[in-house]
Amino acid sequence: MSRFVINAPVFFGSAAIIAVFVGIGTLVPGQAEALFTAMQAGILSRFGWLYLLAVAIFLFSMIFLVFGRYGDLKLGPDDSEPDFPFLSWMAMLFAAGMGIGLMYFAVGEPMTHFALPPEAEPLSVAAQRQAMSVTFFHWGIHAWAVYAVVGLSLAYFGHRYNLPLTIRSGLYPILKERINGPIGHAVDIFAICGTLFGLATSLGFGVLQINAGLNYLLGVPVSIYVQILLVIVVTAIATISAITGVERGVRILSEINLSVAVLLMLFVLSVGPTTILMRDFVQNIGLYLDTLMLRTFNIYAYEPRPWIDKWTLFYWAWWISWSPFVGMFIARISRGRTVREFVAAVLFIPAGFTFFWMTVFGNTAMYVDMTVANGALAREVQADLSVALFQFFQYLPLPALTSTLTVALVAIFFVTSADSGSLVIDTIAAGGRTDTHPLQRVFWCALGGAVAAVLLAAGGLSALQSATISTALPFSLVMLALVWSLFQGMNADVALSRTLLNGASQAHPASGVPWQKRLALVLSAPDEKDIERFLEKSALPALKAVADELGRRSLNAVVERDAETGAVSLTVPAQGVRDFIYGVRTSEHKLPAFTAFEAMNMGLRYEAHTFFSDGSRGYDIMGMSQEQIINDVLVQFERYLGLVKSTETALLVTAPEH
Structure with missing residues (x-):
């Protein structure tokens, strides 16, 4: 029977930090927006370079593991076999790449960069190329390298060392038994705070898009009150799931959601300029690869501009905050895989699907804007990013049906993200245990909804972004330590393998x-x-x-x-x-x-x-x-x-x- 199980310093420490943010947003909402904005500006001006450099280190470290001598190590004992067939495992990684973000930014980001590119002439052919190369950069292998670091650390030390599935376990080669002391507690607190604010940011995007869709379909006003009500309703549904244990129903909904999302993409591909889109997809990959190295390190040091803070650095902070959530999922399904299989699949399978998704929606939207919309779509997106997808559907057949499906998709992604995110946070707060009382998941689920609602009221998306960037800063340092620890642990295991081989x-x-x-x-x-x-x-x-x-x-x-x-x-x-x-x-x-x-x-x-x-x-x-x-x-x-x-x-x- 499940019971209350918590790691008290982690549980109460993280809850206290989160309560501070919620308290500021609740007690002084007028000053909160200015405070959060100043906090974000201060962190990015002083440590923006660290986010960029850290993600570069994550990427090159993971690529090294694909080609290096550690690639043959197993995520589990040497004689362990994968829990899932390869195709099923790839399908689950593919599903991990889907979420609220892809729905929210599918049209919004390419169109924003098309209208306001960082360097090219707005609304030009050069802006088209730059819009897609930047979008690919933000959603490509850099994002999945961040997830791979945490996922690989959890999988390697959880499945091979039999340590609990908590972030602190990844530091075992460095800290040894000290992972159970104050340093380990601090690491897990950073992970919980980052995950919860990353979750709140995703929920914020989802709420804004659902509100925009309901406004388009039913005339529901776009207001903070409606958005908070939506947060309450969807969080309540996720809470019911946590209490009743209807994981099977949620899983079925998730599978249906994924199928409908793919069908929606195929619909846009078929009714849009199909041949042009396939041509654009090939070109986009070339543009992405051509600019990959420069963008990896380009922080506009010699010509500072706010664009990098609003887009690239926010994304890097968001991926870092979200990494325990995605990392734990891919770690759980990857026991028995080799390090090489894991990293190669995690880097390229979800990113490949994301590239095609962004091409279908982004390039179709730019094509529509340059032809039938005559610039109107770009103006609509600039005015309100959350309405981008619904405005886009107006230029395609069956706009009411596609918009209704979009609202339903985002709502289900919202529920499953809140439910699954609360499970991940609860696991970390319970020291790696998963047999905890359902009320613990209810607590974290409700707290995630409360954070999203309070920060939306205190400053909208800017407040959510500020909280994400703030909590991602300490966790980025933890992740750098995870990379070092991974190499330490793998090096010791390779040394042991050689010892055993010499004694064979x-x-x-x-x-x-x-x-x-x-x-x-x-x-x-x-x-x-x-x-x-x-x-x-x-x-x-x-x-x-x-x-x-x-x-x-x-x-x-x-x-x-x-x-x-x-x-x-x-x-x-x-x-x-x-x-x-x-x-x-x-x-x-x-x-x-x-x-x-x-x-x-x-x-x-x-x-x-x-x-x-x-x-x-x-x-x-x-x-x-x-x-x-x-x-x-x-x-x-x-x-x-x-x-x-x-x-x-x-x-x-x-x-x-x-």
Whole structure:
């Protein structure tokens, strides 16, 4: 049964910081807008360069992992297999790229840059090219590199090191056990604050667009009161989802939403200038690649202009704030993938879809504006970005239907974002636990809605953007530390793999088992009860014997048995390095088939499979005697100590000589 589970310093610390922002917006709404605006201007003028440089580091670090020696490491033990087939996994990454932002900016951003480009002549062919290259830049692989850093950190240290799915776990190679102290608490607080304000910003965009759509369809006035009411209604729906646990219904809605969004894009593609759009798509990719390096580092240092603050730096801060949300999703679905698979897919699959989406809507909108609209669409978008998509649909067939679908799509994205975002925040606030009480998710869901409503009332989108930029600043420093920590951890794992490879000439662990017994085990296919008896009668006593001997030598060692899985493990805690763990658990595999009939009816083979703290590949020890298991534990412990020595670290306590 779920219960209240919180990490008190993180829960109350983040709630207090968020309450300060909400309190300012509620108590002094008139002064809040000026305060938030001044805060945003001060941060960007002093630290704008840091956002740009940090995202560049994230991108090049991820690209290095694709081509470097760490790419073959698994997100999980070396013998782990992916939880999902490749095509299903790609589809889920594709879904991760969809959201309120793509609906809000699909027409609005290209048209804004077309009318007010950073460098080109407004409303010119050069402005068209620049509009699409800038839009691609903001929504391309830089954004997904930010998500990849957090996602890879969570996946690597969560699935391979068996650490909780919290941001602090990614700093384990740097901080070791100190991740459970004040520094770790601060890291998770920054993650929660950034995620919640990033969520509030997305909800703010969604509310503005829903309000604009209802105004177009039903004449509902565009006002702050309507927008706050929409926040309350949609947050209430997300809260009901959190209380009742109707995740299956929300998931079905999400899948339908994704399908309808793709159909909407295909509709625009078919009724728009299809051939021109396909030609533009190819050209846009070329423009994006041609300007990629310059835009990565271009902060307009020699010719300052507010455009960079309003667009690029805001986007980078938004992606950084939003990264724990997207990162946790892609980490959860990526166990068993290699680092190379993960990074390459995360960088290019969602970005590729986003590029096509922006081309279909953005280039069609510019084509319409330069032909039938005669500049009217650009003027409408400049006046109010939230109405861009609805004004655009007026120039296409079935505008009432497409506008209605858009409102419904944004509303569902709103609900699923609020519900899922509250789950991510609750997981971090609970120290990585997911079996928490539903009321905890309700709290974070309601708080996210309250933040969106208060900041909208206090200053509209500018207040939301200011809060996002402010909270993203400390988290960008955390992410830089995550990158360094990832390379530290991967380097240690590669060093361990080489140590094991150098020792590969040693006899196989099972070589001590007589060959007749090994053959009998192969042919008899032990069942699950056989493995349970082996763990109870042989493995557990052997581990206890080793633990007792280590204890006599002043080394703390703990033997545990998992009540649910029956797995047994010996742990020797260490300081400055990963603990030594030798564990044995039940694993199952398909039996080999020698005929077509057997292939149709084959059962399962069970093994007593070892596992270790470093995620290295385990093996079957079924059939070993207690003495043989003890010897195998000592072989692994000797290798562990050799790695400790080679990396110039030490155990918490060194055994005395006897």
